[in-house]
Amino acid sequence: MSLAHAISIDDPAHDCPVSAEAVGRLAKADPRAIPELVESIPESTRARLAVWLYGRSHTHEMGVRIASTCDGSSLRRAGGLIGNALYDLSRRPYTAPTHGIRASGPARISLGGTRRIA
Numbered sequence: 001m002s003l004a005h006a007i008s009i010d011d012p013a014h015d016c017p018v019s020a021e022a023v024g025r026l027a028k029a030d031p032r033a034i035p036e037l038v039e040s041i042p043e044s045t046r047a048r049l050a051v052w053l054y055g056r057s058h059t060h061e062m063g064v065r066i067a068s069t070c071d072g073s074s075l076r077r078a079g080g081l082i083g084n085a086l087y088d089l090s091r092r093p094y095t096a097p098t099h100g101i102r103a104s105g106p107a108r109i110s111l112g113g114t115r116r117i118a
Contacts, residue, residue, distance in 0.1 A: 026062055026066075035066075043069075048079075050063045054079075075090075
């Protein structure tokens with residue numbers, strides 16, 4: 001019996017479960033086409049890929065879209081609690097994360113320093 005090692009976003013030492021070329025093709029594809037592009041990948045590998053991609057801010061959406069092609073048990077085996085949350089997230093309409101986005105416009109930056117008038 002072979003045991004699969006769960007991947008989590010807390011363990012960045014794990015390599016991507018598919019080739020770099022495959023990830024590159026997915027990154028260049030229209031986001032709506034991703035489910036068709038990954039349908040030939042075995043579900044357990046797809047689930048691991050979804051968790052791996054979700055854990056990186058620049059591939060977050062791709063991970064959610066791939067997770068939508070997986071069942072809950074596959075995602076839980078691949079990512080534990082993260083896989084469970086990813087399953088729930090992938091069943092809702094996608095909304096981009098808002099962390100790091102300024103709500104009030106660009107920050108004002110001054111290179112002149114402070115000037116004291118005496």
